[in-house]
Amino acid sequence: MSNEHYLNNPMIHRERRLSQATSPWVRQFDCSHMRPLIICRGPIRKEAMDVFAEMGITHYGILLSEKDSIVYPRALAPELRVLTDPYRVHRVPDYTGATKEERDQRIADIIAIARDGDYNSIFAGYGFMAEDETMVAAMEAAGLNFIGPCSRTVRQAGLKDEAKRTALKTGVSVTPGIDNGTALTLLKKYPTVSDLQTLCKKEGLEVDASVWEIDAVETIADEVLAASYRKGIDLYTVEELSETLTECVEKINEQYPENRVRLKAIGGGGGKGQRIIALGDAARTPELVREILNEVKTTGVGDNKNVLVELNIETTRHQEIQVVGNGEWSITLGGRDCSLQMHEQKLLEVSVTRESLLSAQQRAEQDGRAEEAAVMAQDVRTLDAMEDEASRFGTAVGLDSVSTFECIVDRDKHFFMEMNTRIQVEHRVSELCYAMKFTNPDNDGDSFVVESLVEAMVLLAAHGPALPKPERIPRFEDSVEARLNATNDALQPNAGGQIEYWSDAIDGEIRDDQGISLHNPDTDVFMNYTLAGAYDSNIALLLTVGDSREQTYERMAEVLRATSMRGRDLHTNLAFHYGLVHWFLGRTVNARPTTKFIVPYLTSVGELATESRRIDVDTAWSLLVQSSAAELDAAEGAQLTEALSRKQSLLLRPLRFLLDSPHALSGWLSLNQKAFDHSGDTIVWAENPIEVLADTYHFLKLNYSESAPAANVIWEHDHAILTAAEDFYSDLGEYLPTGDWSALNAALAGEAPEGFNAEEWLSVQSAHRGFQAGMEILELLPAMAQFTGFFELAINSDMTIHFPERLLDEEHQKAMMKALAPPPLAKSDEIVAASGGMFYGRESPDAPVYLEVGSHFEAGDPLYIVEVMKMFNKVYAPFSGTVDEVLVEGDGTIISKGQTLFKVTPDEQIEIETDDVVASRKREHTRELMKLVL
Incomplete structure (x- = not known):
């Protein structure tokens, strides 16, 4: 279902207009007086518009960046199709500004727009401005109601160094490391309190007198630095900071010789401003520090350039807890596992709820999987501990809105990483699992339910102190979100493409896409959308829900199967998600992948891509035909060859599709790994190949249709053959047990069973041989998996991932990324x-x-x-x-x-192989591989 269907579906969402309630207590929380200006873009902007409208908020506006002219060269921004009042659209050069000066100017622009447009509140979504303390404080000072955490919370929780110190005071587990590199740098130059006082006098820095009474000189140095940032001057150089951070990296390397070190900007997020230093590579620290500061745009004079130095937990799972508070109370709404990520960019996010974990534990116990049950029980304990710490941390920082408490989990241990003081991209994952019930303290029967976190943010901004602590109400046990991004098959960003067609959302699909997939309201034509490099690579957020994690994954698989996009130079990670979801469905969705899973997984898919390019399908088919006919006399051989020629496109077409799409091949192999027996020297079917072939056409979205283009469906004559085969085995099931393929094969090779005369049985056997003829060609695919070791990337009994050593080799990983996304052709x-x-x-x-x-x-x-x-x-x-x-x-x-x-x-002359040499090598390799088949 579309985003709008999701918002209006009574099973999933309730009416939000509190002003229409019969209870006076409920009506007092009406928010129709809010007049918000939306200062962000992307799916969250469209979601906010929808939520505001449902809350009865009629006066709201949006910023529109000049960069949007790149995205919409011949069309309006998607939101403008529904927001038609030009006076509510306010143009700015960009949303945030690239430098400190530009950011300050943008803040002033926003305040001026709010005053001129009669807006009384600001909604910043999950853009970086949402957790910019300077911006939030400026909005507050201007008398605007910021829909999000207040500046105090942003300062104490949003800045990563401040958050780590608060966590330590609150008894929250933290990652070993250094959070005050700038203070240590300053103290190298001014080591005593007296030196710092002299510095302040010299530079005219305003520091509260009480600061000098603090016992800890490092804390005093932090206050002096804060004063320098306010004045806009530098007290240290990037070179001096880099020298200090290098020493910190070397110290951590000495203490933890088996772990790498992570550098992290205090104001980064979403993967920006983070680098990992390899073992023994501390000398690269200055280079990486400069990269980080450039990336988060804090290279200006007076910018806070602090960079955290942390131990990198090598087996980490990235989990986060959704926290909501009003400044007095804090509650949590379960967790999310965001471990399936690459380059710190999340890809597939899965809900982590107590209810789901307990159900999974119970099912594992019933099925005798004791080790898996123990893992689920430990996950429950870890989740409980993280939720408790998140709630205490939220209260400690006075959280008065929605934020996310992020942790890294290492088996039975967890460490606080940071708190994002903004709504997260993946917030839907949590709100689909839990709602909040607010109850009148004086009347238990008087209450209202909030199911949207955006709505909760507005309520807290408008009525925070008056809201009682809500009760957490379960909705769905599980949810999962796939981020549809503009990336190639190696997950590298691909800017500049244009979406020219996008299939409609199907039932059960929740799609957040900024309104891109909405058709022109006048012509019902899809509006082209350009994926410009000015913004991040996200196109849409696709979500599903279910009563178990497996059901949720199955629904996501169907959503991805049904999704179709076409366009100019268009590359997305849709196929990647399709393969990845099936990888887990083919093994277990309760696995515990870490943040290092995706690169080895992509490497294994890259091996499939490499192997696919070594296959000559025509050679494979010719060998199969020759081998099959060689076992028969001339007449029978000719008859079989004719039969195979009629089935050639039926069998080779899906094979070519899979060889052309390594991610789809990964998903197909995972889905069908139990359909083959790999134990011997050759591949043996464990399931009826006809059923596998029919499922393959469905898997590849090639279902029969009389009206669809031939390129997108099974061809009519192939459909007739496949349907006849399916009907044959369905009818046969009335006489013979067809559940066990090996037993059915044995029965069909034997004497006629009761109910058949000799002539009828010969006819049945002949039909069976005819329908099965040529099916061996599909065995080429599991043969490739066996050759590349695809199934060696596996899930252990304790739900951890087993990584073959070759998949961890960095040079091999780089080579396989090139195999997935070959670089552009270039002359030598x-x-x-x-x-x-x-x-x-x-x-x-x-x-x-x-x-x-x-x-x-x-x-x-x-x-x-x-x-x-x-x-x-x-x-x-x-x-x-x-x-x-x-x-x-x-x-x-x-x-x-x-x-x-x-x-x-x-330096060296490059020799280029001829096409004939490449083709000859492919034919020879295909012959070797077919030995596993024939």
Whole structure:
């Protein structure tokens, strides 16, 4: 169902207009007096508009960035199809500003717009402005009601260094590390209180007199630094900070020699501003610190440049707790497992609820899976502990809205990571599992229920102190969210594509997509949407719910199967999600993947992609036909060859589809791994191949339709053959047990059973052989899995993941990423752009360029940085050589994928194989692989 269907479905959502309630106590919480200005974009903006309308809030407006002209070159922003009043749309250069000065200007712009537009409140969604203390404080000072945590909460919980200190005071488990690198840097230069006082006098810094009475000199240094930020001056250089942080990294390496170290900007989020330092690579700290500061745009004079140094928990699961508070009370709404992520960017998010874990534990106990049951029991204890800590932390920081308490979980231990003082992208995962019931303290029968976290934010902003602590009410046991992103098969951002068609949402689908999939209200035509690099790569959030995690995954699989998108230069991770969801369904959805799962998983899929390119399907089919006919006399052989020719497209077409899509192949193998027996030297069917083939056409979205284009369906003559085969085995089931394929095969090879005469039985046997003829070609797929070791990436009995060593090798991982997303073709004397985006030829504005004419580079040296969809990606040299010509104009230049950036002379001459040599090698490899089949 669409987002609107979800909001209006009485099973899932209740009426929100409290002003229409009969109870005076309930009516007092009406929010129709709120007049919010929405200062964010993306799915949360459309969701807020829908929620505001349902709450009876009629006066609201939105910001519209000038960058949106890139996204909508020939169309309106999706929201403008429903928000038709031009006086409620306010144009700004961008939403946040790239520098401190631009951010300050944007804050002033927002305040001015609010005053001119008669708005009395601000909604910032999950953009970075939502947890910018300066912005929140400015809104409060301007008399605007900020719909989100107040500036005090943002300061104490939102800044990662402050949050870690609060956690320590509150008895919350934290990750080992250093949170005051800037203070330590300052104290190197001014080690005593007296030195700091002299510094303040010299620079004219205003520090409260009580600060000098504090015993801890590091705390005093933090206060002095805060004063310098307020004045807009620097008391340390990036080089000095980097030196301190390098020492911190080396110290952690000494204490924990088996763990890497994570650097984390205090104001980052969503993967921005974080880097991991490999073991023994502490010398790279200065380089990575500069990358981080550039990425979070805190390189200006007076910016707080603090960077946390933390132990990287190598086996971590990323879990978070949804917290809601009014400044006096805090409650939690269960957890979310966000471990399925890459480059700190979440991909598939799964609910973690007490009810679901207990149900899974009970089912495991009933089925005799004692170790799995013990894992579920431990997860319940961990969840309880995290929810307790989250509630206490929320109360400690005076949480007066919606926030997220983020943790890393290592088996039976957990550590607080940070609190995001904003609503999260994945907030739906929690609100679908729990609602909040607010009850009149003087009358138990007088209450109302809130099921939307956006609605809760508005209620808390309007009536926070008057709201009693709510009761948590279960809704669905499980939910899951897939982030549909503009990325290629290796999950690298792909900007510049355009969506020209998107299938409608199906029943059971919850789709948050900013309104992209809404058709033109006048013409009912889909409006093209450009995936510009100005924003992040997210296109939509797809959610499903269920009474168990397995049911939720099954529904997500169907949503992904039914989703179809087409467009120009359009690349999305839809196929990746389809394969990943089936990977877990084919094993167990109760697995405990860590944050390092996705890269080895992608590596295994890359191995499938590599193997697929080594297969010559025509050669495989020719070998099968020859082998099958060789066992018969000439007449029977000719007859079989003719029969196989009629079935050729039926069998080879889905095979080619799977070989062309490694992610779909991963999902198919996972779904059908029990359909084959791999124990011997050859592949043996464990299920009826006809049923597998029929399921394969459904899996590939090639179901029969008389009206659909031939490219999108099973062809009519193939459909007739497959239907006849299915009907044959269905009818046969009335006489023979067909549940066990090996038993049925044995029966069909024997004497005629009761109810058949000899002639009839010969006819049945002949039909069976005819329908099964050629089905061996599908065994090529499990043969590929066996050859590549695809099933070696497995789930252990304790629900952890077993990683074959090869999948953890970084060089192999890089090679398989290239196999999934081959780089653009380039001549041997040039380097071309790996992706579109914004080009930077140096580490930071004051650093020397990586390459200039005459520069010699070695393989693995950095060549340039490309900013694509808000992430900085450093590109390294694939070979060594010398630069002859620089063809890009300079930093900040927009480049396109495949564009020539440098003309070079490689150190070694590259030899290119001919097409004939490549084709011959494919044929030979196919012959070897077919030995597992024939």
